[in-house]
Amino acid sequence: MGYIVLVTGASSGLGKSIALHLHSLGHTVFGTSRNPKQYIDTFPFTLLELDVTIKESIAHLFGELQQLNKPIDVLINNAGVGITGPVEETPLEAMRANFETNFFGPLAMIQRVLPLMRKNKKGTVINITSIAGYMGLPFRGAYSASKGALNIMTxxxxxxxxNQGINVITLAPGDYATDIASRRFHAPVINNSPYQKAYQGSLNTMDSHIDSGNDPIEIAHKVAVLIEQANPRPHYVVGSFIQKFSLTLKKILPQKAYEKLLKNHYKL
Ligand SMILES: NC(=O)c1ccc[n+]([C@@H]2O[C@H](COP(=O)([O-])OP(=O)(O)OC[C@H]3O[C@@H](n4cnc5c(N)ncnc54)[C@H](OP(=O)(O)O)[C@@H]3O)[C@@H](O)[C@H]2O)c1
Known part of the structure; x- marks a missing residue:
């Protein structure tokens, strides 16, 4: 028998791939978008309205699900946004806004869903974090921090x-070919800033990594496996060999050697 699955941010990228794949496996999928009307008749699963940064929007979504009498078995906290910029020059409001979507949004969803899962004595929450959340990446400090914070909170x-039959875990993707780069907040490259050259160079590297990223279906396949596990680990990582290996290196190398490796990679 299939699960009832809620996937936040299912209108594009990883969320869309996860929602389509779980639907194809026979699960009942509810996806969300801030603008579901844009996608009428686009998806084979139901797309409901949700902005994870707005309390009333979350309350409305759970009201709708209650009316439909759909107890959520699985929540995929996927909605998220990117942010780039030198930490020194990125407006704090932009960093706060990023945390609202990437960190407080998923937490607000968890606060709503756990009581329902407890009542049903079962459930799985998968927080989509990022390999970038395991290290402070240059010019992605706020993004790394928001995903790292979600890791720790998990x-x-x-x-x-x-042990209540409820699993809360993270799944950290490496680089996947989605439109995330076109939607992310970019602190402007400021002329004569001490970061101008390095920031521009890092932006080019980041964009090429995303463009040449793996197929999002890999993440969807992993999610499909994880929701079947009775006793999953706290954290999972999916990505290219080198992206996953970078986490092993972080564990085994002396801190300064690892830092040097990152500096070389980002040409800093
Ligand atoms: N692509 C990668 O390489 C990569 C790597 C590591 C981690 N991730 C993480 O994977 C997740 C999905 O990213 P993606 O690459 O698939 O990006 P994407 O294509 O830009 O999709 C992001 C999704 O989040 C939704 N969203 C954005 N802000 C929202 C908000 N305030 N409330 C509710 N939904 C919101 C968007 O839906 P609407 O605009 O329709 O509302 C969209 O469906 C994110 O958490 C991202 O950080 C991605």
């Missing part, structure tokens, strides 16, 4: 909820 939630 660990805390797991310890708090104990």
């Amino acid at each position: 660990e805390a939630i797991r310890l708090e909820i104990g």
Whole structure:
């Protein structure tokens, strides 16, 4: 029997791929978008309205699901946005806005869904984080921090909820070919800024990594496997060999050697 799955940010990229794949496997999928009317008749699954940064929008979504009498078995906290810029020059409001979507949004969803899952004595929450959340990447500091914060919060939630049949885990993708780069907040490259050359260079590297990224279906396949696991690990990583290996290197190399590796990679 299939699960009832809620996928935030299912209008594009990884979320769309996850929602389509789980639907094709026979699960009942509810995807979300801030503008579902843009996508009428586009998807074989139901697309509901949700902005994870707006309390009322979250309340409305859960009201709709309750009316439909659909107990959520699985929540995929996928909605997220990118942000780039030198930390020194990125407006704090832009960083706060990023955290609202990437960190507080998923947490707000978790706060709504856990009581429902507890009632049903089962459920899985998968927080889509990022390999970038395991290290502070240059000119992506706010993004790395928002995803790293979600990683740590996931660990805390797991310890708090104990063994209630509910699994809360993270899945950290490497680079996948989606439109995330075109939607992210870019702090402007400021003329004569001490960061101008390095920031522009890093932006070019980041964009080429995303453009040449793997197929999002890999993430969808992993999600399909994880939701079937009775006792999953706290964290999973999916990406190219080198992206995954960079996490192993971070664990085994001396800190300054790892930092040097990143500096060489980003030509800093
Ligand atoms: N692509 C990668 O290489 C990569 C790597 C690591 C992690 N990730 C993470 O994977 C997730 C999906 O990224 P993606 O690459 O698929 O990007 P994407 O194509 O830009 O999709 C982002 C999705 O999030 C939704 N969204 C954005 N802001 C929202 C908000 N305030 N409330 C609700 N939904 C919102 C968008 O839906 P609407 O605009 O329709 O509302 C869209 O469906 C993100 O969390 C991202 O950080 C991606």
